[in-house]
Amino acid sequence: MEPFSGVNSSCRILVNCHHQPWPLKNVRRVHLNLRRKNPSVSYPDILRYRGDLKYFSTDQNSQNASNLYPVESNFQHKIQDLQSTYTQLSCQTVLPSEGEVEVFLRGCLNVAQSLSLNVSSSVSCKAEAASTLLTLNHSKSKHKVCQTSPEVEHIIQSTSELAFSIIKHPNVFISPKLLKLYVAVQAALGWPDTLPEVFYLYSHKPVPLRNTSPIRYSKPKPNLFTNAIPQDIAKAALETAYTGKAYKSSRFVRQALLPISLLTITPFAIYTLASQLSNWQTSMDAHTARNVAFLGMMAYLGLTGTVGFIAISTSNDHMNRVTWAPGVPLRQRWIREDERAAIDQVASAWGFRESWRRGDEEGEEWDLIKEWVSRRAMILDRVELMEGMN
Incomplete structure (x- = not known):
């Protein structure tokens, strides 16, 4: 397989642009076989809920994996701005408005989308999925799968934790609009682990009352039909959404x-x-x-x-x-x-x-x-x- 344009000649990249929420069986077999051959090497998991499967195969003399993920310094500045905004919203003595929380979540979404564009722009998809899978299956033992750079992992984790912290804050009321934004952020980051908990909080979280000092909370009614997860969002967590009363x-x-x-x-x-x-x-x-x-x-x-x-x-x-x-x-x-x-x-x-x-x-x-x-x-x-x- 010829190396893709824009990528170091000692590095080969497989990108399956086909929408596949679950790993393909052949890719999964290759992944398991590589793990058995090299038990000491850590292999990346499939990015669930992202749609694209990305595998990176490098030679021993290849450059660091971070070259595939060029992390600009403005990402760090964006994370710092989000952290300061979260501190301001969480330390307020009054309830933050829905617009303020929406602006914060849109900032997280912009970081996630910018990171996805930055990653995808470093490679070009020119090979068919079947041929690349066959090439990967017949690859020699000198190839190994490398992980995402630590900088990218830190940005992804920080953005996901900030979005989860603001949506879980007791003073934030989870409206359908905010829930949809939160799901979009986690889907862009490829971190859907917190979605079931947030879906549970959507109907069970105490509702903060405005114009109260100190802030008081009303007990929600989780079985009320107005607390149902919207249908376009509910597919992300079947256990918490579709099976609920x-x-x-x-x-x-x-x-x-x-x-x-x-x-x-x-x-x-x-x-x-x-x-x-x-x-x-x-x-x-x-x-x-x-x-x-x-x-x-x-x-x-x-x-x-x-x-x-x-x-x-x-x-x-x-x-x-x-x-x-x-x-x-x-x-x-x-x-x-x-x-x-x-x-x-x-x-x-x-x-x-x-x-x-x-x-x-x-x-x-x-x-x-x-x-x-x-x-x-x-x-x-x-x-x-x-x-x-x-």
Whole structure:
């Protein structure tokens, strides 16, 4: 493999620009094989939630890994400015406004995005993923994988800790806008470890009361539907978001409240309509005609509504790899559909993209995913629904 332009001739870089939230199986095997051959060498982990997989292979005479990550001095100044801003916000005797916290988080986001651009600008993506993987798999033992420079690791860690500290501060109210900014910061940095805790604080953190001295806090109501994680953010933490009571309550209010309200007033509307129709006939008395019309229309609507609900809750045309296990109640299938769809995306991103190769995945991680799916009353790759099995 020829070295990429803009990179030292003694260094080879593999960048997979394809979106892959989970490590590819072949890359993971190479990574494990290299670790077994050189147990004393530390290898970098996959940058989760970043989308890009970056592996760096250097010769023994290559320059330091920090040359691949040119760290400008202004990054240190930005970190110092963020630290001073955090000190000012945390030491205030009054509650910081949402705008001040938003400006602080946007500063963290600018640092994260600038760092990502600085890293990506040092290399150019010119090789196909398959060819580079084959080249890496046949590489000689003189190549090794190097870690990110300590300066970059320090900047990433400092920015992540500052964002987490401000969002966790007791005097900061976590609004949906601030939560979205925080998730964007951690996603750009590749540090999603704090997302579940922040999602938990979103609905359980005490709410600071304004115009109180000293500052007092009100007890939150975590199961209230307004405390549900927004859907575009909830996919980052399934355990804390989709499986929570607040999200289920929110889904019920958003999608089922109006139909149930209409269903509640339907008998009264049908009774009124039947009473009016009974006056337009002469074959029987008005009382009997009203009862017959009322029972007939109620039976028709009840039958068609039940069949429609069963058809909607049991349809699987929109399911890719994860389906419901037999015996799951229809009500649970509907209320947990977003959870199943998110798990389906995770499984589809991890496994093979070709439909005819599904079922050939193997490895400890894949077995863990299958067990994780089965514990949620779901089935990964049901045989009768796979291509060529029906």
